[in-house]
Amino acid sequence: MKLGADGIFVELAGEAFELRPSLRASMRLVRRHGLTSLLAAVQGFSITIILDVLKEAAIKPSLLLAEIAALGLGTVRNRLTGPLAEFVLAVAGIDPDDATPSEPAPGKPVDPERAFAQLFGIATGALGWTPEAAWNATPAEIIAAYNGQTAHLIRTGVLVEQKPDQSADHYTPERLQQIEELGHDPAFDRNGLATLKGKL
Known part of the structure; x- marks a missing residue:
């Protein structure tokens, strides 16, 4: 959307x-x-x-x-x-009003459930949102927020090279359930985020 x-x-x-x-x-x-x-x-x-x-x-x-x-x-x-x-x-992430033909992605088709789990990982990890905020956001909002944060970090020189985020791969359905019960992601480096915010 x-x-x-x-x-x-x-x-x-x-x-x-x-x-x-x-x-x-x-x-x-x-x-x-x-x-x-x-x-x-x-x-x-x-x-x-x-x-x-x-x-x-x-x-x-x-x-x-x-x-x-x-x-x-x-x-x-x-x-x-x-x-x-x-x-x-x-x-499904399809905009019916978008007249631009989409090019088929190389490799295996994307598993939607895995893609949603990765978006949850981005929202609670890279963006530092609470699990509830992540669940209530749309996929388009999470992607836009992440892209905006990445662009800002590159502009300010905090982030030199943009690498694909592999950290969300460990967000299995069981792990998501645990995070929701805890109310936070224990694997997220909050000290690193605080250090990063201090540099901004």
Whole structure:
């Protein structure tokens, strides 16, 4: 999802609710259903999976059932399929408004769950965010913040060479669960961050 893009909203019971592709929602939905199945479920209007999407977006699933009972499945499907598909594309990191054709990446396809774990590692490690802040941010926000920090450090001469971040590779689902329970990442070098901030 493009940084600063308009929110994705669905209307239920006469009220607009935002479908925010936060890192937490993205990780949980991809873990349970997979990206391909999520998109297929939206296009086929699978009530079970759509209820799960709404729950992850902090929208009461019962609102969808009440809307279907009041207006009929066809009407609700026609109204919600577009925003739900846009949400799943945002989870996948695809901007439907971007007309630039994407070049296929060399090597193996990226595992979305692993990519989300790496973004969590970047947010809580390199950026020093709390786990809660990382989970609530969208992948686009984390990437933009990291790129901005890296560009700033290069400009100020603190960082001379930009190297790919390999430190997030050890963020397994079990490790993420432990970090969430602790409320911080014990592997993160906070003294190093304090030293770095002192140089700025």
